[in-house]
Amino acid sequence: MLPKEINKLKKNIVGFGELAEKMINKALNGLLQEDKRLLKSVSKEDEPQANKTELIIDEECVNLIAQFQPKAVDLRTVLMALKMNNDMERICDLAVNMAESALYLIEEPRIKDFTLIPQMASRTKSMLKDSLDSFLNQDASLARLVCERDSEVDSLRDQVWRKLIKTIKKDSQSLERALYLMSFSRYMERIADLSTNICEDVIFIVQGQIIKHHKKQTDEK
Numbered sequence: 376m377l378p379k380e381i382n383k384l385k386k387n388i389v390g391f392g393e394l395a396e397k398m399i400n401k402a403l404n405g406l407l408q409e410d411k412r413l414l415k416s417v418s419k420e421d422e423p424q425a426n427k428t429e430l431i432i433d434e435e436c437v438n439l440i441a442q443f444q445p446k447a448v449d450l451r452t453v454l455m456a457l458k459m460n461n462d463m464e465r466i467c468d469l470a471v472n473m474a475e476s477a478l479y480l481i482e483e484p485r486i487k488d489f490t491l492i493p494q495m496a497s498r499t500k501s502m503l504k505d506s507l508d509s510f511l512n513q514d515a516s517l518a519r520l521v522c523e524r525d526s527e528v529d530s531l532r533d534q535v536w537r538k539l540i541k542t543i544k545k546d547s548q549s550l551e552r553a554l555y556l557m558s559f560s561r562y563m564e565r566i567a568d569l570s571t572n573i574c575e576d577v578i579f580i581v582q583g584q585i586i587k588h589h590k591k592q593t594d595e596k
Contacts, residue, residue, distance in 0.1 A: 377443045384435055384456050385511050391428050391463040392507040394421065396500055398470035399566065403496045406477035406559070407489065412590075414481070415476035424479075425467035432460040451580050458576065459510065461557035462569045466503070469562045476559045484554050486542060492560065495531040498524065499563045506570040506577075515581040522586065528567040535560045 402449045405414035436457040439445065445453055480486075502521050509518040539553040575587045 376427055377445060377449060381449060381452055384439065384453065387432055387435065388456050388459050388463070389511055390509050391432065391460065392503060394425055394428065395463055395466045395470060396503055397421065398467055399473065399496065399500055400471050402473035402477055403493065404475060406480060407493065411478065411481065411483040414474045414478050418471050422467065422471050425464060429460055429464040433457070436460070448580065455576050455580055459573055466566050466569055469566050472558055476555045478572045479555050480552060486549060486552050486556060491535045492533055495528060495560060495563050497537065498528050498531065499567045502528070502567050502570040506573040509577045511572055513577065513581050514580050518577040519573040522571050525567055525571045528564055532560050532564045591594055
């Protein structure tokens with residue numbers, strides 16, 4: 376009975392991740408297509424669904440612990456699902472922030488160079504999807520690959536910011552628009568960070584290895 380319930384929990388988490396990915400897609404497409412209706416639907420339709428899903432999964436995790444008193448790997452999996460549920464809610468919040476930034480941007484003259492934004496979004500969504508797959512399949516190898524790709528998104532964010540700073544220097548009237556676009560890219564970078572966090576937890580559950588602090592020390596060298 377417990378394995379069946381844990382599999383159901385995993386699928387619900389993955390479903391939450393698919394909702395988050397849909398929200399990210401809407402925010403990006405709404406920006407690129409200048410579609411106000413699509414952007415508004417992120418907060419009006421998807422955000423309430425995300426909040427409801429978070430509460431359902433929270434309750435499911437608590438009930439599993441209370442009813443079955445899982446141990447060892449099963450307990451770690453349920454606790455990780457509880458943490459991932461919080462991460463998914465934060466990712467959905469970031470997608471809402473992206474949509475809100477985009478709503479401002481589409482009302483203003485467009486900053487010419489948007490080319491890196493779709494690239495960054497593609498990498499970010501891929502990391503999110505793979506982080507969920509690594510959790511569902513307990514795949515530590517895939518989780519490690521996701522962690523390694525985090526630096527790619529960081530690099531793209533830095534490139535976006537450098538281009539926007541050059542734009543501001545050439546045209547001071549673009550300052551506010553550039554700041555909103557910087558925020559848009561920052562939200563995507565945070566989603567990539569949360570996807571990496573999920574994968575670090577997968578590695579701990581599957582292999583019992585903590586890589587978070589090791590990675591931090593490596594980055595600081």
